Amino acid sequence: xxxxxxxxxxxxxxxxxxxxxxxxxxxxxxxxxxxxxxxxxxxxxxxxxxxxxxxxxxxxxxxxxxxxxxxxxxxxxxxxxxxxxxxxxxxxxxxxxxxxxxxxxxxxxxxxxxxxxxxxxxxxxxxxxxxxxxxxxxxxxxxxxxxxxxxxxxxxxxxxxxxxxxxxxxxxxxxxxxxxxxxxxxxxxxxxxxxxxxxxxxxxxxxxxxxxxxxxxxxxxxxxxxxxxxxxxxxxxxxxxxxxxxxxxxxxxxxxxxxxxxxxxxxxxxxxxxxxxxxxxxxxxxxxxxxxxxxxxxxxxxxxxxxxxxxxxxxxxxxxxxxxxxxxxxxxxxxxxxxxxxxxxxxxxxxxxxxxxxxxxxxxxxxx
Amino acid sequence: xxxxxxxxxxxxxxxxxxxxxxxxxxxxxxxxxxxxxxxxxxxxxxxxxxxxxxxxxxxxxxxxxxxxxxxxxxxxxxxxxxxxxxxxxxxxxxxxxxxxxxxxxxxxxxxxxxxxxxxxxxxxxxxxxxxxxxxxxxxxxxxxxxxxxxxxxxxxxxxxxxxxxxxxxxxxxxxxxxxxxxxxxxxxxxxxxxxxxxxxxxxxxxxxxxxxxxxxxxxxxxxxxxxxxxxxxxxxxxxxxxxxxxxxxxxxxxxxxxxxxxxxxxxxxxxxxxxxxxxxxxxxxxxxxxxxxxxxxxxxxxxxxxxxxxxxxxxxxxxxxxxxxxxxxxxxxxxxxxxxxxxxxxxxxxxxxxxxxxxxxxxxxxxxx
Numbered sequence: 001x002x003x004x005x006x007x008x009x010x011x012x013x014x015x016x017x018x019x020x021x022x023x024x025x026x027x028x029x030x031x032x033x034x035x036x037x038x039x040x041x042x043x044x045x046x047x048x049x050x051x052x053x054x055x056x057x058x059x060x061x062x063x064x065x066x067x068x069x070x071x072x073x074x075x076x077x078x079x080x081x082x083x084x085x086x087x088x089x090x091x092x093x094x095x096x097x098x099x100x101x102x103x104x105x106x107x108x109x110x111x112x113x114x115x116x117x118x119x120x121x122x123x124x125x126x127x128x129x130x131x132x133x134x135x136x137x138x139x140x141x142x143x144x145x146x147x148x149x150x151x152x153x154x155x156x157x158x159x160x161x162x163x164x165x166x167x168x169x170x171x172x173x174x175x176x177x178x179x180x181x182x183x184x185x186x187x188x189x190x191x192x193x194x195x196x197x198x199x200x201x202x203x204x205x206x207x208x209x210x211x212x213x214x215x216x217x218x219x220x221x222x223x224x225x226x227x228x229x230x231x232x233x234x235x236x237x238x239x240x241x242x243x244x245x246x247x248x249x250x251x252x253x254x255x256x257x258x259x260x261x262x263x264x265x266x267x268x269x270x271x272x273x274x275x276x277x278x279x280x281x282x283x284x285x286x287x288x289x290x291x292x293x294x295x296x297x298x299x300x301x302x303x304x305x306x307x308x309x310x311x312x313x314x315x316x317x318x319x320x321x322x323x324x325x326x327x328x329x330x331x332x333x334x335x336x337x338x339x340x341x342x343x344x345x346x347x348x349x350x351x352x353x354x355x356x357x358x359x360x361x362x363x364x365x366x367x368x
Numbered sequence: 369x370x371x372x373x374x375x376x377x378x379x380x381x382x383x384x385x386x387x388x389x390x391x392x393x394x395x396x397x398x399x400x401x402x403x404x405x406x407x408x409x410x411x412x413x414x415x416x417x418x419x420x421x422x423x424x425x426x427x428x429x430x431x432x433x434x435x436x437x438x439x440x441x442x443x444x445x446x447x448x449x450x451x452x453x454x455x456x457x458x459x460x461x462x463x464x465x466x467x468x469x470x471x472x473x474x475x476x477x478x479x480x481x482x483x484x485x486x487x488x489x490x491x492x493x494x495x496x497x498x499x500x501x502x503x504x505x506x507x508x509x510x511x512x513x514x515x516x517x518x519x520x521x522x523x524x525x526x527x528x529x530x531x532x533x534x535x536x537x538x539x540x541x542x543x544x545x546x547x548x549x550x551x552x553x554x555x556x557x558x559x560x561x562x563x564x565x566x567x568x569x570x571x572x573x574x575x576x577x578x579x580x581x582x583x584x585x586x587x588x589x590x591x592x593x594x595x596x597x598x599x600x601x602x603x604x605x606x607x608x609x610x611x612x613x614x615x616x617x618x619x620x621x622x623x624x625x626x627x628x629x630x631x632x633x634x635x636x637x638x639x640x641x642x643x644x645x646x647x648x649x650x651x652x653x654x655x656x657x658x659x660x661x662x663x664x665x666x667x668x669x670x671x672x673x674x675x676x677x678x679x680x681x682x683x684x685x686x687x688x689x690x691x692x693x694x695x696x697x698x699x700x701x702x703x704x705x706x707x708x709x710x711x712x713x714x715x716x717x718x719x720x721x722x723x724x725x726x727x728x729x730x731x732x733x734x735x736x737x
Contacts, residue, residue, distance in 0.1 A: 037533045037536075038503060038505060038533055135735065165405040165406055165560065167600065192534065194534060198675055198676055199674045199675060199676050199681075222677050222698075233535060235677045235678065236535075236538065281678070283678045283699060305566070305567045305586070306566065306587050306590070308562075308563075308590040308603045309603060309648070309650045312567060328650070328697045350699075367536055368505075
């Protein structure tokens with residue numbers, strides 16, 4: 001049974017169309033992440049589901065019941081946002097307990113659910129501490145506990161980890177997913193952090209300019225996206241414009257006087273003679289010393305940097321194309337340096353084919 | 369020759385030492401990244417160098433000259449704060465050209481260089497817009513462009529890419545470094561983003577609680593982290609607690625819980641000393657068959673597999689109860705490993721780093737920034 005259904009939601013703020021005909025189904029027990037550049041409408045969408053924003057058109061259903069007209073407190077949702085809103089004069093226990101108190105529970109009735117919640121969140125040792133005595137991570141866990149203790153099974157998370165430092169954010173994201181799965185909740189989580197979305201969600205929604213671009217499981221969205229913008233936004237990618245020369249089970253594409261072979265993808269079938277775009281993730285571009293095999297371009301390294309677990313190279317191919325390559329650091333091998341001549345191998349099975357976008361490539365990839 | 373020299377710099381705010389006895393030098397034309405988390409003192413350090421605030425103790429030298437008494441506007445350095453203050457009644461182009469024009473640079477020249485930096489921050493198409501017509505990220509780029517166009521040889525940048533979406537941030541950081549190098553600028557760039565610091569800094573200065581933790585090239589900071597904090601803050605490390613069992617000529621043996629033994633290259637600790645062994649997640653190999661016994665090869669159960677895009681991360685519980693994580697490039701995945709499987713995990717002694725066991729305990733040391 002779908003936990004949440006959004007049908008044809010639209011919302012405008014003056015001339016800005018924050019949501020345009022957005023429809024989305026979220027399944028019970030699912031962990032769904034919504035990503036997209038600033039201003040794409042992701043926050044408006046989650047606020048529409050929460051009941052904080054009233055859509056101009058369209059409907060929201062929660063557990064198959066029309067919820068569009070219901071205020072937030074009658075939707076049975078737990079809503080957690082980036083700015084941690086704990087009462088500074090209450091300790092962790094009282095902050096969590098507050099979530100039940102507003103529902104009219106007596107102190108005795110509150111005791112065991114609050115203790116259970118603190119235990120579940122690994123906060124049992126922090127019950128008597130005040131917000132200022134807690135780390136950022138513990139504060140946000142307390143805020144999540146307060147939301148969950150009232151028994152909501154639908155958790156709406158609006159950049160819940162956004163204010164935390166990287167290390168805390170990374171460890172807390174796994175805890176968050178585990179919690180949602182252990183308690184059998186449904187979670188909708190808006191984030192600007194694509195690694196967060198890739199690592200914890202069952203499905204990812206990519207949005208752009210008020211619309212949903214694509215929805216799918218993380219690996220599929222990263223490795224085999226249907227849409228150009230998904231390839232652009234989730235992870236990094238190189239894009240080359242070309243013309244399809246022949247198209248059988250393989251596609252032969254002319255790019256700037258060179259020929260590349262790619263696999264024809266079911267998602268984006270191409271026809272001979274049409275313009276197309278090829279994309280490849282930088283970590284799949286292999287740098288080799290000679291041009292054995294096809295799909296290799298002679299290149300000069302224009303910039304090289306060591307990024308710890310990988311080297312990052314910018315290359316200029318002899319055909320004029322610019323290529324970004326990320327090479328995992330293997331053993332203690334030194335990397336290439338700016339000025340080095342190398343060959344960039346673009347493995348056929350890693351090249352993603354797309355039809356040339358009607359609006360033009362630059363506009364299709366534009367982040368703003 | 370060092371261009372900027374900071375000597376025993378301390379800044380107190382009441383009882384708090386925001387900057388605590390820091391000394392370092394920045395070479396002429398160097399790109400230095402100051403890396404630290406919230407509250408590490410990195411912004412205070414930058415503001416001290418800019419002259420906006422005055423140190424409690426210590427000195428700052430520009431080209432060998434003590435600038436202690438020199439007000440901010442007379443120091444040859446432009447400070448670009450994290451919160452940008454653009455002139456609301458001037459266009460983007462006018463905002464960027466304002467500094468050069470006030471220094472009586474000819475109008476055509478100022479306009480041209482303003483357009484050039486606007487191209488770099490990808491706002492040339494918005495040159496005629498007013499600040500209130502731009503998003504926060506765009507306004508931050510205008511502020512950055514204004515700093516770049518100022519004509520100063522030294523830029524002090526506080527999280528210059530902080531308000532931008534990740535994709536744009538990644539694209540602009542390489543261009544920022546390129547522009548600085550082409551123009552021969554000396555840059556101090558404050559960031560909390562370790563990958564940003566690694567990618568664009570000639571050297572990195574790591575701060576924690578106002579104290580300097582390490583000041584070195586990205587390569588050294590990553591491959592020879594000076595302490596547990598740096599090993600944890602930069603990159604992704606596993607930490608294993610143990611006791612030195614014996615020290616040999618080319619390495620030592622560390623005894624972990626339940627008598628699991630790890631061979632390390634380090635020889636700086638005495639037998640029976642409690643230590644922490646650090647090893648990067650990407651230096652761990654995983655193979656599907658559980659085999660133990662060989663040098664630094666342990667068996668364990670896969671507890672979680674997380675897809676991160678470029679990397680896939682495997683969390684494994686070793687037989688002694690310790691948990692480790694291994695990162696494998698998504699392009700070369702471990703065949704047929706699922707959650708619940710028993711696998712073997714291995715790493716080379718040369719990829720380990722050994723640190724004194726922290727007095728406050730390992731967990732606490734890793735949690736506190």
